[in-house]
Amino acid sequence: MPAKKYHHGDLENALIQAGVDILFQEGIEGLSLRKVAKRVGVSYAAPYAHFKDRQSLIAAISTEGFKQLYTTLDAAAAAHAGDPKQQLVEAAWAYIQFAMQNTAIFKIMFSGVLEKEKDYPAFVEISHKTFERVVEIVRACQDAGVLRSAPPELMTVSVWGQLHGVISLALEGQISHTVLDRFTIREIVSFGIEQMSLSKT
Amino acid sequence: MPAKKYHHGDLENALIQAGVDILFQEGIEGLSLRKVAKRVGVSYAAPYAHFKDRQSLIAAISTEGFKQLYTTLDAAAAAHAGDPKQQLVEAAWAYIQFAMQNTAIFKIMFSGVLEKEKDYPAFVEISHKTFERVVEIVRACQDAGVLRSAPPELMTVSVWGQLHGVISLALEGQISHTVLDRFTIREIVSFGIEQMSLSKT
DNA sequence: TCTAAAATCTTGACACTGTCAAGATTATCC
DNA sequence: GGATAATCTTGACAGTGTCAAGATTTTAGA
Numbered sequence: 502m503p504a505k506k507y508h509h510g511d512l513e514n515a516l517i518q519a520g521v522d523i524l525f526q527e528g529i530e531g532l533s534l535r536k537v538a539k540r541v542g543v544s545y546a547a548p549y550a551h552f553k554d555r556q557s558l559i560a561a562i563s564t565e566g567f568k569q570l571y572t573t574l575d576a577a578a579a580a581h582a583g584d585p586k587q588q589l590v591e592a593a594w595a596y597i598q599f600a601m602q603n604t605a606i607f608k609i610m611f612s613g614v615l616e617k618e619k620d621y622p623a624f625v626e627i628s629h630k631t632f633e634r635v636v637e638i639v640r641a642c643q644d645a646g647v648l649r650s651a652p653p654e655l656m657t658v659s660v661w662g663q664l665h666g667v668i669s670l671a672l673e674g675q676i677s678h679t680v681l682d683r684f685t686i687r688e689i690v691s692f693g694i695e696q697m698s699l700s701k702t
Numbered sequence: 703m704p705a706k707k708y709h710h711g712d713l714e715n716a717l718i719q720a721g722v723d724i725l726f727q728e729g730i731e732g733l734s735l736r737k738v739a740k741r742v743g744v745s746y747a748a749p750y751a752h753f754k755d756r757q758s759l760i761a762a763i764s765t766e767g768f769k770q771l772y773t774t775l776d777a778a779a780a781a782h783a784g785d786p787k788q789q790l791v792e793a794a795w796a797y798i799q800f801a802m803q804n805t806a807i808f809k810i811m812f813s814g815v816l817e818k819e820k821d822y823p824a825f826v827e828i829s830h831k832t833f834e835r836v837v838e839i840v841r842a843c844q845d846a847g848v849l850r851s852a853p854p855e856l857m858t859v860s861v862w863g864q865l866h867g868v869i870s871l872a873l874e875g876q877i878s879h880t881v882l883d884r885f886t887i888r889e890i891v892s893f894g895i896e897q898m899s900l901s902k903t
Numbered sequence: 904t905c906t907a908a909a910a911t912c913t914t915g916a917c918a919c920t921g922t923c924a925a926g927a928t929t930a931t932c933c
Numbered sequence: 934g935g936a937t938a939a940t941c942t943t944g945a946c947a948g949t950g951t952c953a954a955g956a957t958t959t960t961a962g963a
Contacts, residue, residue, distance in 0.1 A: 508911060508958060530817070533949060544913045546951080551911090555950065611874055612813040616731070618875050632878050651893070654881045658868060659894045666867025667859060673812055674819050677833050680855045692852070693860045697897050709929055709940055734920060745942045747922080752940090756921065 513551040513561075515541045520562045524605035529614065534558060559614060560621040566606040567627040570599050571634060578638055585641040586698070589648075592638055593664050593690055600668045601686075611669070635661055649699055663693045714752040714762075716742045721763045725806035730815065735759060760815060761822040767807040768828040771800050772835060779839050786842040787899070790849075793839055794865050794891055801869045802887075809873070812866070836862055850900055864894050 509515060519540040523531050534555055535545045552558045577595035581587040600607040609615065610628075618624055639657045642648040648656055667689055670676050680689070710716060720741040724732050735756050736746045753759045778796035782788040801808040810816065811829075819825055840858045843849040849857055868890055871877050881890070 506958090512911080528817075529814075534951090535949065545949095546914080547912050549912095549951075608814045611870070611876065613730075613809045613874055616729075628876060629878065632876070649897075652881075652884070654878055655885060655890065655893055658871070658877055658881055658890055659864065659897055662867035662871055662890075662894065663860065663864035664867065665871055666863035666865065669812070669870055670859070670863055670866055673814055675812065675829060675833070676859055677830065677855055680853075680859055683853070684856060689856065689859055689863075692856055693863065696850075696860055707929085713940080735922090736920065746920095747943080748941050750922075750941095 509541070509543060509547075512541065512543065512547065516548055516551065516558065517561050517565055520558060521565065521606065524562070524609070525603075528605050529608060532559075556616060557621070559609060560618075560624050562606065563610045563615055564621070564624045564627055566603065566610045567624070567631055569603075570596070570610075571627060571631045573599055574631065574634055578634070585638070585645040586647045588638050589642050589660075590691070590694060592635070593694060594687065596664055597668050597686060597690055600672065604672055608672070611665070632657070632661075647698055660694070660697055663697075664690060667693060710742070710744060710748075713742065713744060713748065717749055717752065717759065718762050718766055721759060722766065722807065725763070725810070726804075729806050730809065733760075757817060758822070760810060761819075761825050763807065764811045764816055765822070765825045765828055767804065767811045768825070768832055770804075771797070771811075772828060772832045774800055775832065775835055779835070786839070786846040787848045789839050790843050790861075791892070791895060793836070794895060795888065797865055798869050798887060798891055801873065805873055812870070833858070833862075848899055861895070861898055864898075865891065868894060 516537050519537045520532060523536060523540065534548050534552075537558070538545050538548050548558065552561065573595045574592050577591040578588045581591055615621075615624070618628075636653050636657045639648060639660060640653040643650055643653060643656065648660070667676075668686070671681075671686060671689075676689075684692075717738050720738045721733060724737060724741065735749050735753075738759070739746050739749050742748075749759065753762065774796045775793050778792040779789045782792055816822075816825070819829075837854050837858045840849060840861060841854040844851055844854060844857065849861070868877075869887070872882075872887060872890075877890075885893075
């Protein structure tokens, strides 16, 4: 068991993980550089050896979130290879669940807490990769006649945009109780996908 | 011309307006109670006579944003009375434009900066009213056979969710350039609405 | 292996923030 | 007019992000 060393060893990842933990426990408000540092047991300025500033830490946490989201989506799709429509539905549901179970991280990923995404190549790469993965699923649906023919990226923005919009509004409490009292999120999402589908299952 | 009085006269609204101005000029980062107070020419603790805390000011600004959004949507719909589909398209476009022209306020309204919406009755009221206005437009579309028959609120969440999702992703830079290089936001939105429409125009 | 450079971490400092308490000033109402 | 309430100011405190200077450790080159 190593005693406290001057050098942490893997402070960068430790800080990211501590940030994730804080997000889970206290939400976005509780996330500060100093608190993250304290939680890891390191002085308040130590993070600056690894992150340029606060935004940079947030970018790293977001990147981590996207990695997890990508893995989840990919797994959901892979579990239903050969059935494009089911792939779409389950990937969509995985997206929703990720958002509901990791609300604080989801918001950081998508709700403008991160200001200049372009400055963070790793973030851009994984978020693009995630989008492309969804495009694949959508393209398969189009090939199978589940979704109508159109530029796949455009169709993806349309289908995924709806999904994203519904869950975003739900997380913000912006969906009327006249709806939430009568329909579950899953039903709302299913309805949305059926809306856009050609073949009914 | 009144010289500086000890009592401002209408500090509450002045603070809200100053907050809006700061949002336009500096974005969300620049919004602080002390800066708002300074801009109005009042001491840093003066706002506490009108707003319980920072969240309360943000709630007031969001409420103001919703009032404006409602007016805009209502005007767009009223301009096309008798043509439900056009009402939907133009209201949607008004929504998009509001988001693009008032990005910072839009984000505050919808992106979780405000934590406990329920604590602010005025906010809840106007946001519900706005939702209901959209439901009316959607219902008219259903009656006219433009949108399929379904519970209007559910259909509204679906249609409006898509709109909201697309513009949210766009504002966050999450829409791939392979899409944005080929399609305008208006085209994307139109595509989305056509997706859900029964009758093609 | 020894040493110079680089990486990492600590402490000190500064400006800024939200918030409260105590008191000053002004408006309101009986 | 005088009491009460509303409004505003100043002082204070704990947190915050960030930088600079220096301490410590690792790494790399000879």
